[in-house]
Amino acid sequence: MFFISEMIRLNFIIFFLLFFSSSLSQRNTIKGQGFGVSAPSKSNNAVKDTTSFNVIKPDIDLYKIYTLEKDTTFVDTTLSIQSEYKYNLLRKDIFGLLPFSNEGHTYATLDFGLSIKSVLPNFGFKAKHFNYQEVSDIRYYSVPTPLTELYFKTVMEQGQALDAFLTVNTKPNLNFSIAYKGLRSLGKYVNNLTSSGNFRFTTSYFTVDKRYNLNAHFAGQDISNQENGGIVNLEEFEGSTEPFNERERIAVYFTDAVSLLKGNRFFVDHSFKLSKLKTNSLVFKHQFNQEYKFFQFSQPTINERFGSSFTNSINNKTRYNHLYNKLGIAYSTQNYGDLEFFIDDNNYNYYYNSVVYDSNGAIAVPSSISDKINMLGANYSYLINQFNVKLHVSQSLTNQSISSVEANAGYKLNDDYEFFFKYQKLNSLPNLNYTLYQSGYVNYNWFTNFNTEKLNQFDFSAKTKWLNLSTSYKILNDYLFFDNTTNDISELLVQPVQYDKTINYFSIKVDKEIKFWKFALDNTLLYQKVNQSADIVNVPQIVTRNTLYFTDYVFKKAMLLQTGITFQYFTKYYANDYNPLIGEFYVQNETKIGGFPMLDFFVNAKIRQTRIFLKAEHFNSSITGYNFYTAPNYPYRDFMIRFGLVWNFFQ
Secondary structure, eight states: HHHHHHHHHHHHHEEEEEEEHTTTTTOOOOOOOSTTTTTTTOOOSSSSOSTTTTTTEOHHHHHHHHHOOOOEEEEOOOOOOOHHTOOOOOOOOTTTTTEEESSSSSSEEEEEEGOOSSSSSOOOOOGGGSSSGGGGGEEEEEEEEEEEEEEEESSSOOOOOEEEEEEEETTTEEEEEEEEEEEEESSSSSSSOOEEEHHHHHHHEEEEESSSEEEEEEEEEEEEEOOOOOOHHHHHHHHHTTTTSSSSSSSOOSSSSSEEEEEEEEEEEEEEEEESSSSSSSEEEEEEEEEEEEEEEEESOOOOGOBBBBBSSSEEEEEEEEEEEEEEEEEOOSSEEEEEEEEEEEEEEEOOSOOOOOOTEEEEEEEEEEEEEEEEEEEEEEEEETEEEEEEEEESSSOOOOEEEEEEEEEEEEEEEEEEEEEEEEEEOOOHHHHOOOBBBBTSEEEOOOOOOEEEEEEEEOSSSSSSEEEEEEESEEEEEEEETBBTHHHHHHEEEEESEEEEEEEEEEEEEEEETTEEEEEEEEEEEEOOOOSSSOOOEEEEEEEEEEEEEEETTTTEEEEEEEEEEEEOOOOOOOEETTEEEEBSSSSSSOOEEEEEEEEEEEETTTEEEEETTTHHHHHHHSEEEETEEOOOSSEEEEEEEEEEOOO
C-alpha cells in the first residue's frame, strides 16, 4: 500500500509539472541547437532576446569557471544525463560512492581509486570530509553579467538542502562570488539528524596588463551529525514487518551521540610577471593557506560498545592549526615550456587540552604534536600542438623522509580521440589522527610512530568515439588503516595498524552512451582486483550503473523533458564499517554486503534556465528484499520520492 500511495503521489507531481510547463508554452523562448541549449546560447555571435526590450545577451562561453591550475569550463545550464548524476549534495557525479541512509552523513567508497593520498600529513577523520570543501574544490569565476544559481532538493524528513550562489564582476578584471550550502535532514532512524553549512567567498583580480594575478577565498564550514552507531538487531530491518516498517521503531546503538567537524580557512594565491612580454619572462609566485579545524565527538551517556571509559560522559575534541606558505619563481618561454622552482613551509599544531598517564605515572599519550616541514621542488609544463606534458618533483629539506614525483602526458588527436597518462610516486607521512588520538574511552588513546606510506601509481585513460576507458594500477607499501581488534561488530575497539607487506590494486573503468532516436542508454562499468596476502583493501569486484532514458521537447518546445530508469549494482564484498567515535571507516572481514539492485525512476524537465528534478529513489526496495546495506549494520535508503530544482539567473 505504501508503494502504491507513493506512486500516486509521484504521478500527481508529474501532472503538476506538466500543467505548469504548459502554461509557459505560449511564451517566446530562445531555441538552441540540440537538447538543453539555453540562453545565453554558446555561439559565435551574441543572441538577441526577443522576450524583453531586445536586450543582447553575452555568449555562454564568457561565463567562465576555473581552478588554480587554470582548467577552465563554462556555466552549464543544459539538461543532460550528467545533470541527473550531479544533482546531489556534493554537486558531482558520485559513481563509486554509496551514501548512507540520511543525506549529508557519510559515504562508503566502492571505488578504491577515489582514495587520494597527499605527501603532507592531513588532519584525518576522513569519513566526515566528503562534504567539506578543500582548497582544490573551490572554483573562481569571470562573468560579463551577474550570475546567480539556486540549488534546492528535498531530504529524508523535516528539512531541505539548499545551495545559493552569486558571482559578479564589478570590473572586467575584478570578480567576487559568495555562496552558502545549507542542509538539515532529520532522517528516518533514531538519532540520525544531519545539519551542515558551507560558506564560501572568493575574489579574483588581475591588472590591466595581466602581470599581476590574484585568487583568494574564505571558507567557513560546519558538519554536524547525530550518530546512532547503526542497527542493533538486523532482523528487525530485514523483516520490516510492523512496527519495524516505521524505521524510528528499530533499535540503534546510540541515542545521544553527536559528531561535529568545523573549520575556517583563508587562502591566497597570487603571482607577478616581471616583464610585460607574454613569454620569456620571470614570474614570482606566492601561496598562503591558514586553516583551523576541530573534530568533536560528544556522548552524554557512555556505551559499552567502545569498551571501558575514564568518565561517565564523553566529550572528545581534536584541534588542528595549519599554516602554509609556498614561494616560487617561474620562467615562461614560448618554445620550451614553463619551468618553476619552489620552496614551501608547512607548519601544523594538532592538539588536545589534556595528557594521558600510564600506570607508572608517566605520560603515555601527549597533548599535542607540532612540526615544521620544508620542501623544495620544481614544476615543468610544455604544450605544443596537441601534446601536453607536466612534470613535478619535490623533496623534504627538513628531517622528514618524504618526497613526490609526478609525470603527466596528454595527447589530443582530434575531437574524437584523446589520451592521457599519469605516473605518481609518493613517500608520505601518516594522517595526524593515526599518530595521536585521545578519548574518554580507555582503548581509544594512542601515540604511535609509523613508517611513511609508499605509493607507486600508473594511470591511463582514453576518450574515443567508441567508448571511454580508464585504468589504474597502484603499488602500496606500509599501508595504514584502522582495524577492529575484537573481530566482533557488537564491540568496537578500533586501532590504527600498518601493513608491512605489498598491496597491488588494479582497476579498469569503461563508459559508453548509446543513442537511438530520442532514447539513450548510458553505461558505466568498473572492475577492480586486489593482490594481497591479507584482506586489507577490500573492494567489490564489479560496480555498474546503467541508465535508459528518453529526451524530447514538449509543449511547443517550451519544455525539455527527460525521463528514465537508473540501475546500480555492486558485487558482495567485506565492506569497511563506520566508526563514528573517530570519524573513520575500519577494515572488517566478518560481514559481506552488496549483491542487491538499486533502481531509480526519474523525470526531469528544463524550462528556460530552470532545471526541475523528480526521482523515485530505490523504488524496488520492498520488492527485492530488505538486505541492502551501505556498511555492515548501516542500511541503505528505503524507497522515497525526492524533488527539487537548479535555477540560473543571468542578469
